[in-house]
Amino acid sequence: MVKIKLFGVLKTMVPGGKDLEMEIPAGGQVRDLVHSIQGEYPQVGELLDKKKVLVSVNQEIAHWDTVLEEADEIALLPPFAGGSCATWAREGV
């Protein structure tokens, strides 16, 4: 079970606006987590799929093949207040 922090507009897309808890398989990657989120929270999942929302692991932008562990600090990051899609392109994800 991993906990996922939500920020900004994402808080309006899940019931109660609270952080998520999701099961991930042993050795699971960010792409597995994204797949689970797409199943339970399609609105959030669509933003992840379009790369409008990034995943961070331990406070660094993660890639889809980043391997997750239960102790990891995971967050979903919508576009920053001052940023643009260029930020996302720059991260190469």
Place this chain on the structure above:
Amino acid sequence: MAVELEESMLVRVQQENFSIDEELERVRSRSRRIGGIAMFLGTARDHSKGREVSAMSFDHYEGMAQKKLKEIREQALRDFDIIEALVLHRYGPIEIGENIVLIIVGAEHRADAFKACKWCIDELKQITPIWKMETTPDGEVWVEEHP
């Protein structure tokens, strides 16, 4: 210890407002070699994308936001010919007209101070996990991007 404490004051994410004079003095007092100081102050405006804005609030990722501001200061000190840089951002509810973000850069000469100050605020807006919600006549809106 005193040096670490002073450096932590040069990169802050905080809810409360700040005194520009105090922050300016913090940078100025770091070195007597400083001959030019450039500053950027971001303030809360009352309109956005053609809509009136009556209030705003900033959400931030505690820990990561501080980490990114620290990286910005350290890279500015490495990449520009400057002596000191201060990077400060507020979070929580902010009234129209209030301070939001402050960059102060001290250098021997103005050209380096101006260049580094612009780079710092541009970089901050690109990589710092801070989100703005504006209160408009249509309701509360999360702002996605600003040039």
